[in-house]
Amino acid sequence: MPVTVTSEGASLVRATLDGAELEPFTDQGGGVWTGAAPCFGSIDNGAHVLEVTATLGPLAHTWPPVMFEVATPTPGGLAWAQPGPAGSTSRRVAVTPEGDAIEVGSLVVDDAPRPSIRKRRGKDGAEVWAEGTIVLDSREGAVDAVALTPGGQIWVAMNVRQADSKWRPRIVLLDAEGHETGVEMPTDAGASVRGIASDAAGGCIAVGFGGSGYGDTDIKIWRMTAEGIAVVSAKGWDHAPDTQPNDGQPDPHVFDDLAFDVVIKDGVAWVAGASTGDHDDGWSDEMRGILVPLDLETGARLDPVVVQAASGGWRQGMYLGAAAHPDGVVVVGQGASVDGTSQRIELALYDASGARIWWSPEPAADVAYGTGVAVSAHGGVIGVGVVMDGGVLRGVVLGRKGLTFQHKFSSGLDPSAVYGAAVDPWDQVFAVGELTAAGVRYARAEFVRQ
CATH class of the missing domain: 2.60.40 (Immunoglobulin-like)
Structure with missing residues (x-):
């Protein structure tokens, strides 16, 4: 006011x-x-x-x-919703200090998805840029992550298919209008990038996964400074806990490790992902969510590495999104039964010591997983994801930890999904994903009150 x-x-x-x-x-x-x-x-x-x-x-x-x-509107109420072009989808969203949304994903051109970006006005969702949605690469692919620098530039992490059909990450710095600046991280084919964060100086750290060369999959890390200097490119990180109790030594390359998001908190890069292997004696090949602290400058592993705890019959899981919280780092993902037939969205907050200090498991469903998370100015948690509801997959927006609302991305028979969320300077929620109507998929952005 x-x-x-x-x-x-x-x-x-x-x-x-x-x-x-x-x-x-x-x-x-x-x-x-x-x-x-x-x-x-x-x-x-x-x-x-x-x-x-x-x-x-x-x-x-x-x-x-x-x-x-x-006197404000009821939490969880919809202020506006805007579709993208036919065949498009939105993967992530970031919000400018002025309260506008930078929305990334893909747009179908010549019958194939291409990496794309658009800017929406906060008050009504109208597209701001004269070009409308900007296609960032002529090759097949999508933008999977976005982060704003303190100066208003835009880091994007995309995956594109080369002429030889091999996929390659592209990590590119755009100006505030969505155009390339000429700063790009050197990358090679064979890995996939999934998350990106900007540091206080305007550099970036990005994460994903790829083959280790030893028969397993490792987390991959890319780091570039604000001056455009590449520090590490596709550096591997392998979860190698003490799996040999008799000799006390870690056994590398026995876990498949994936990274889906990264957030910087107090100068540490926290990577959210999943790891498959023998996390508990006698329980092999279980997937669990992991939260890995890394040195921001070098990508070196710090302690402690957090592994999602089993809870009764809920022994599988993954973390797909992360956000900085006043009390630590909050993650969202999935908990699942051993056979995966029962699933639920799980939200958890970990402090700097790796202790889980808050946990919110949602009701079980045949299909349920959280994809993105944001934090309000008062420490409230907004989780987004997908839940099977009445035989239809629906995107959901959940207000938790002091917030008590639930919003569905669609009603009726139209399936939908929410993949990303962010809050504006006044704590209102941008949620992005997709909705399928009459057999056609459309990107969708919504502005949700809280």
Whole structure:
């Protein structure tokens, strides 16, 4: 909520909202000062008190308290929904400081998907760029991850099929209008990139997976600085715990390891993924979610590596999305029975020591998995994914950890999926994915209230 006051001769204007100090007001000249009282949706519903004080040295003037009420729409309600072109899908979304959405995925051109990006206006979902949806590569493929730099540039991680039919990652820096800057990470065919994060300086770390050369699959790591210097390219990481109790030595290359997302928290890159192998004595070839801390500069493994814990008959799982949280790192993915016939979305929060300090398993279904996660300004968790509902796959948006809403991407007989989520500066939710209508798939973006 914008606040404007007039005070001649003041050197500082500040305010409190319900007794909590706000950011100092900005001097606009001519005695006019502007500030903002933040409102983050339904969590702020109710009565509030704003008090503003102007000071000049030892002199001070406080205006009479301003009483006001906040009444926002019901959490989980849909503000707007926008489709993409026929045959398109959206994989991930990032939000600009102005509250607009950068949406990435693929667009069908000449009967094949091509990596694509678009920008949507926050207030109504209209496309912002004059070109509309921009195709980033003429080859078959999709953009699987996106991250914004502090300066407003856009890192994208895509996978494309070369002329020899081999798939190759492309990790590219775009300008704020979606055009290539000439900065690109050197990559080779044979791996797949799935997640990317930008550091405070504007560089990036990206993660995915590929063959190790020893018969298993390893996590792959790419790192490039803000100056466009490649640090590591497809560096492998192999989950090798102590699987030989008699000699106490780790046994490498017996686990298949995958990475799907990465987030930077307190200078550490946390990789969310999955690992298949003998995690518990007597239980072989189980897939579990993993959360791996890496040195941001070198990609070297730090401690501790988190392995998703078994819970009764729920012994399988994976982590497909991650986000920074005030208390650590929150992940979303799947828990499943041993045979995989019963599944559920699982959300979990881990602190820096690797301890799970919060856990939210959702109801079981024949098919259920979480794909993306975002965190509100108050530490609430928004998870997105797919659930089998009434025989139809539906995308869902879930508000948890202080938030209590559930939103479905579709109703009726139209199948849908949600793959990515982000919150705007006022804690409202962008969710992206796809919906199939009359047998045709369309990308879909929604703006969900909370």
